[in-house]
Structures are given as structure tokens and as C-alpha cells.
Amino acid sequence: MASNYLKELEVALLAVQRAVRLTKRVFHEKAKGTVSKDDKSPVTIGDFGAQALIISALKANFPHDEIVAEEEPAQLREDAALRDQIWELVRNTKLDDAAAEGLLGGSIPDVDAMLDLIDKGNSKGGPRGRIWTIDPIDGTKGFLRGGQYAVCLALLEDGQVKVGVLGCPNLPVDDSAPLTADIGANQSDDEGRGVLFSAVEGQGAMSRPLGTGGLSEGKTISMKPITNMSDASFCESVEAGHSNQSESAQIAQKLGITNPSVRMDSQAKYGSIARGAGDIYLRLPTSKTYQEKIWDHAAGDLIVREAGGQVTDTKGARLDFSVGRTLASNSGVVAAPAVVHGQVLDVVQQVLGLK
Numbered sequence: 419m420a421s422n423y424l425k426e427l428e429v430a431l432l433a434v435q436r437a438v439r440l441t442k443r444v445f446h447e448k449a450k451g452t453v454s455k456d457d458k459s460p461v462t463i464g465d466f467g468a469q470a471l472i473i474s475a476l477k478a479n480f481p482h483d484e485i486v487a488e489e490e491p492a493q494l495r496e497d498a499a500l501r502d503q504i505w506e507l508v509r510n511t512k513l514d515d516a517a518a519e520g521l522l523g524g525s526i527p528d529v530d531a532m533l534d535l536i537d538k539g540n541s542k543g544g545p546r547g548r549i550w551t552i553d554p555i556d557g558t559k560g561f562l563r564g565g566q567y568a569v570c571l572a573l574l575e576d577g578q579v580k581v582g583v584l585g586c587p588n589l590p591v592d593d594s595a596p597l598t599a600d601i602g603a604n605q606s607d608d609e610g611r612g613v614l615f616s617a618v619e620g621q622g623a624m625s626r627p628l629g630t631g632g633l634s635e636g637k638t639i640s641m642k643p644i645t646n647m648s649d650a651s652f653c654e655s656v657e658a659g660h661s662n663q664s665e666s667a668q669i670a671q672k673l674g675i676t677n678p679s680v681r682m683d684s685q686a687k688y689g690s691i692a693r694g695a696g697d698i699y700l701r702l703p704t705s706k707t708y709q710e711k712i713w714d715h716a717a718g719d720l721i722v723r724e725a726g727g728q729v730t731d732t733k734g735a736r737l738d739f740s741v742g743r744t745l746a747s748n749s750g751v752v753a754a755p756a757v758v759h760g761q762v763l764d765v766v767q768q769v770l771g772l773k
């Protein structure tokens with residue numbers, strides 16, 4: 419029987435909403451408990467805490483599903499001070515709505531149970547079955563800089579993205595607000611900011627304000643119908659090491675795009691183009707060896723496609739979430755409204771020398 423994924427969507431939205439409450443507390447702290455991972459990238463107490471809370475909600479509702487999550491608890495088992503800071507955050511973060519909190523399965527019993535939950539995100543992924551993928555804080559560098567970041571959750575079934583949710587605490591609630599990575603001068607003022615994007619395969623894409631309790635009504639979002647490329651806006655990473663910014667500038671110029679790129683951290687880029695605040699998202703490989711991670715793209719891929727977009731890699735292939743924890747068979751990302759995707763891809767391939 420075909421599933422409409424109603425329960426999966428509700429649990430995913432609430433789990434992300436709750437995790438965002440935790441990450442926002444850390445965002446407003448000066449000391450974010452940052453440590454460096456083996457690959458030199460940063461991770462904070464916010465990343466670990468959000469991952470624990472989301473996995474707890476998934477295990478309470480879908481105990482047989484597998485989970486591919488970004489963080490692993492090894493460093494925490496050795497660092498009691500860091501572990502205790504995370505536990506303090508996790509045990510004190512709840513939704514205001516008791517029924518919603520109850521749906522997420524209630525409290526985690528103790529610090530060891532929390533570490534075990536973080537460890538449950540260690541699935542290898544693959545082509546079969548139900549697999550959730552979590553990026554507890556996407557754009558950790560943006561999070562540390564006081565910029566955009568996203569809490570990301572998606573459900574894959576037999577390698578296809580079925581449900582995607584992105585919590586973007588620093589994007590404007592207003593879907594028609596202009597595309598900017600700026601979150602305003604007064605960073606302690608949350609007024610008008612915080613959006614939850616979601617999509618279910620075949621059911622369209624939605625946005626709603628991030629709240630503190632249950633879920634508010636969602637609005638359908640769609641990409642902007644581009645009639646004139648010179649009016650288009652495109653977004654890319656802030657980090658020059660994540661995407662080739664000189665190639666993207668050449669692509670924009672060849673397409674006739676006159677606006678400068680908007681540089682924004684995280685999957686907030688996918689959400690922004692899905693609601694028509696921007697039009698095109700380019701991610702151009704900077705190295706031959708880096709493989710994109712499935713948690714960095716699964717939710718955004720579905721949200722953009724359900725909003726009327728097309729998402730491929732630079733070779734024109736759809737993103738393949740069925741080959742493990744990384745997008746090993748893809749190279750880069752080209753996301754654009756479906757009607758112009760072919761035109762954009764053509765120029766990307768010319769500039770990258772792929773044709």
C-alpha cells in the first residue's frame with residue numbers, strides 16, 4: 419500500500435523544531451563548546467545535542483529504521499566536561515506543547531543513554547529499506563560565524579528521498595523576503611526569523627514558522643518562474659573551499675546574470691531557492707577527492723524538486739542517495755527551476771570543460 423508519510427512528516431517536523439530550540443540556545447552563547455574533528459572541521463555541543471534529540475524522537479516512533487547521522491560520540495566518551503555540557507542542554511530542551519513533546523517519546527534517561535543514541539546514527543546507508551539521514555547542524559562554520567545554518571532531516575526509502583525537513587532559524591519567516599545571508603545587526607533579536615521547510619514526495623513543498631511548541635499551519639512554496647536570466651539570483655557557499663567561486667562567477671556571466679551571488683552557509687540555500695527568494699544554487703567541486711555527504715543534500719534535494727525545481731550534479735545526473743553515506747557517484751550540485759535547468763547545466767558544463 420502506498421504511504422502518505424503523514425506520521426513521518428509530523429515526527430520529523432517536531433523533532434527538527436525541538437532540535438532547533440537547542441541549537442538556538444548554543445547560537446546565542448559566546449562559548450559554543452567547539453572541538454575539531456579528525457578532518458579538521460568544527461563540531462559544537464549544539465551539533466551533538468541536536469543529533470541526540472532527533473535520534474531519540476526517531477527511535478521512539480520508528481524503532482526499526484536505520485539512521486545515517488553526521489556526528490559520532492567517540493570524542494565525548496573521552497571528554498567528560500564536554501559530555502556534561504551536552505547532557506545539560508539535552509535534558510533541558512523540550513517543546514512547550516506537552517502532546518507534541520509526548521509524541522517525540524519523552525526524556526532521555528541519562529548521559530550514557532544519550533551517547534548510545536548519538537551512536538545510533540552510524541548506519542552505512544545503501545540502496546534498500548528505510549534510512550533517515552540527519553545533519554544536526556549544517557553549516558557549522560556559519561553557525562560559529564553568526565550566519566545561516568540548518569537542522570536537516572530526511573527519510574530515504576530504497577534510496578529515494580520520501581520526506582525532507584529543513585529548520586532554518588536565521589532565515590526570514592516571510593517567503594517573499596529578498597535573498598540575503600544577512601541576519602540583521604541585532605543577532606539576539608529573533609523577530610521575524612526562523613522557518614521550517616518540508617516536502618513529501620509527490621505532495622509538494624511547504625514552509626511554516628519555526629515555533630516553540632506544536633506545529634503552525636504550512637504554506638505551499640514554489641520556485642520563481644524565471645522569464646529573464648538577467649533578473650535571476652544565484653547562491654553558493656560562503657566557504658571558498660566548499661565550492662569553486664571563480665567558476666560560478668564565469669557561469670553567471672555567461673548566463674547573463676547581473677546580480678552578484680548571495681553567499682550563504684548550509685542547506686538554507688535549497689530552502690531559499692525553493693520558495694523563490696533565489697533562483698539557482700551552484701556547488702562546484704573544489705577537489706577531485708571530496709565526496710558530498712547524503713545528510714548535506716537529501717532534504718534540500720526533495721524540497722527543491724517538489725517546489726518545481728530540478729537538482730542534478732554537474733554531469734546532469736540526479737543525486738544518488740543509494741550508494742552509502744556519501745554521494746560517491748555524483749560531482750557537485752546544480753539546482754534550478756525545472757524550465758531553465760537544462761540551460762544552466764549546459765553553461766556549467768561548458769565552463770567546467772565537461773562538453
Ligand SMILES: Nc1ncnc2c1ncn2[C@@H]1O[C@H](COP(=O)(O)O)[C@@H](O)[C@H]1OP(=O)(O)O
Pocket residue numbers: 459460556557558559560654655656657659660661682683684685704705708714
Ligand atoms: N571540501 C568540501 N567541499 C564541499 N563541501 C564540504 C567540504 N568540506 C566540508 N564540506 C561540507 O559542506 C557543508 C557546508 O556547506 P556550505 O558551504 O554550503 O555551507 C558542511 O556540511 C561541510 O561539512 P562539515 O559539516 O563536515 O563541515
Ligand SMILES: [Mg+2]
Pocket residue numbers: 553555556557713714
Ligand atoms: Mg553539513
Ligand SMILES: [Mg+2]
Pocket residue numbers: 465488553554555556557558
Ligand atoms: Mg553538520
Ligand SMILES: [Mg+2]
Pocket residue numbers: 459460461488558
Ligand atoms: Mg560538520
